Amino acid sequence: MQKGDLKFILIGLLPALSFIFPFTFYPIAYAAYVSSLRYDLKYPEEIAFAGFDNYIEVLTSYYMADSTVATVTFVVITVPLLVLISLGLALLLSQNFRGVGFLQWLVLVPWAVPLVVSGAIWKWIFDANYGIFNAFLKSLGLIDSYVPWLNLRWPALLVLVVAFLWVQLPLPTLLFLAGMQSIPAELYEAATIDGAKGWAKFKTITLTWLRPFMLIVAVYSTLMAIWTFDLVYVITAGGPGNFTAVISYYTWSEMFTFLNFGRASALAFLVVLVSIALIIAYFRALRVGRIRLRA
């Protein structure tokens, strides 16, 4: 690279960095700083350096074990489902059949609905007094009286999973679809000539080609699952008991209920560290190395 190139690159990056620095890097750096402070908004006069105290406090808090289990359970269930379903949907939408355009449009609908509204919709669907799900089951004679699904541990978690999948499906589906549409037709033709059948073509051409996309979708899904808050807040509020109280829910609680900014920042940073570790693990597992989306 020549000296002039670097100058050109820096000038080119300037517009983007002028936003990223004040609105992304600075808040992250400030949060890191706050996580090292005893920063309780209820006692603003007593803000002081606390080293790693906040980290120790959140790691030994009464909620850490339960919320870690809740978060891991949620991630382990949702991420594979999201990858598989979006891949399946993309496969369907990449076919040529009548109405595919309408289906492609339909897939995008959840994207247009704000997360809180989506949460409210799913909460109403499973409402214990007038939920349509209960009405449906009762009309089929499967239940005698309405069931408070969100008061039952696994059903409540399942409702969250369904709501999460509904909300998050559009982007991974579009990514996979874009990936599939970028596969050169010649590859499939050559494979057909070589006598490859449907599954073999899918496995060796489609999946191989989509590996970088799969990495992006996996990373995206994992991060979204780890940081899911809106749906939990609206649908279960962490319940029943604290069965669905994922870590992001307690990050919010530390910040806005307990007003303890130091502990909230520490908790958020711990999750960021875990997220980074997971992303590295994904890169290694899928052996993608540097992502190149162009052939």
Place this chain on the structure above:
Amino acid sequence: MKKSKDSKKIEKSETPDLLKSNISRRRAISKAGAVAIGAVASAVVAGSGGYLFGLSQAGPGRVETITKTVTQTVTGTVTQPPVGKVEVTWGIWSWGVELVQDNAEKFNAWNDDVSIKVVDYGLDTFFSGISAAYTAGNPPTIHYSTPDVTYIYQQNGWAIDMEQYFPEIRRYLDDIFPGFRSGFINPDTGLMSGLAYYGGAQPFMYNKRHLDEAGIGQPPRTWEELEEQARTIKRKGINDDPIGIWYGSWGFVEVGIYDFMLGMAEGDPGPYMWDEDLNPIFNDKGSALFRSLRWQLDMIHKEKLASTKGVLYDEAQAVNAFGSGAHTFFWMPDYDLAFANTPPSKEAGNLRMGINPGTGKVSAIYRSYLVSKATADKGPRHLEAAWRVMQFVGGRTRNGKPDFENGEYFVCRRLNNEKGVGPIYISMWEDPKYADIRESIKSWVDPEIKKQVLFNTYDFFNDPRMTTWWSEWWGYWQAGVARPAIHDLILGNAGTSDDDILRVLNRIAEEWNKKKKESKTGK
């Protein structure tokens, strides 16, 4: 620190300086005027001297300068330029915003020298928003407050006791229902902090249609009667889930915990959670909390007269559930009955407010106005403006001007008549000039019963043995250990035997003691 209501009050001899400066304000202005006139006179003399001196030393340019200076000074001092309006920022949460704006506009039209600017801090974000504003040194002049956080504002020195500056505020105290009065007194100083936004209760309610269909003439007066009536209603197929208990959202504390403890706590040890040294006593089989949980678990899991649905209710769902006939007996804020018992609610006209079974006591719900310390720091003009606004929104005024003797509770009346949010002032329920208050609520509640309920409310927020005023308390209890643990108990996930209840309560007590040790204010 042990908080008690008999905290030392500020003696009259300790009248604050600011108050003194208020009383002598006119004298101070006169003195300032005299000083200014003296200064002008000096300037005129000096100017004349200068003029004469300049005349002998230089040309006409200097003459022009001196003349201008003297003229400006004289004009400015003698006519006293009009002082600008004092802006009072009114911090609210997002409820009834149109009415708030309209009230502010009315006040502004009636007052030339003070103007209200409404600042909305959101609903769920109100506490964090106000706290952040205080921390940033930019709090509103006057704002709503809830009893769970009022003490935090006071303890941090963020909010002031208005009685310190305006002793006449004390006249309002006798007009407040006895069960609420402690909520307006700063427990550390014994002084009144502010006036009331509104007040009410979480009373017992029932569906009269269900009772009529079951052939029950009177609502229950004891918990045994309530159980019996619920059994009859269920047996006759009128309602499958007659006892509805709101455990979700903030209903968990104020209804699920305190309404039942207050109603059931007859005799020793009373409805208390902690002893005088703030040691937990709720983790005992004789405690009010244990007894109320025992009764509730029996109703849900043994008798099947109640369900766990209430765990899921937020306030809107609670209103919808009772309004749609999902339950026969229910407890929720009194103003919510205005929505549940009027069209298009399914059970409109069938719902009644009643007296809580057992002791009759129910938990109080009230909101107050606080004035920020920053306002006092700005000086007497700002403080007086805040006091005028406080009297307008929570006291007696006439045409927007304070008038305790002959004025009316203008904003409180509008809140009641237009929003169903009841006044906390006894005179508004008894004085014939407020007949419209009773008339306006007749369509959804019997005013006489509501008045009785208000006399039966208990301010559990300000009894240290029921609610310690630690800053950590609210978050800890609401969203921390207690709520998920008791929810698990209610749902049957933690077992339903006496030992199971005790195990859960012991765990909460253990966490409580830990929190107490960490607390900066709970010692």
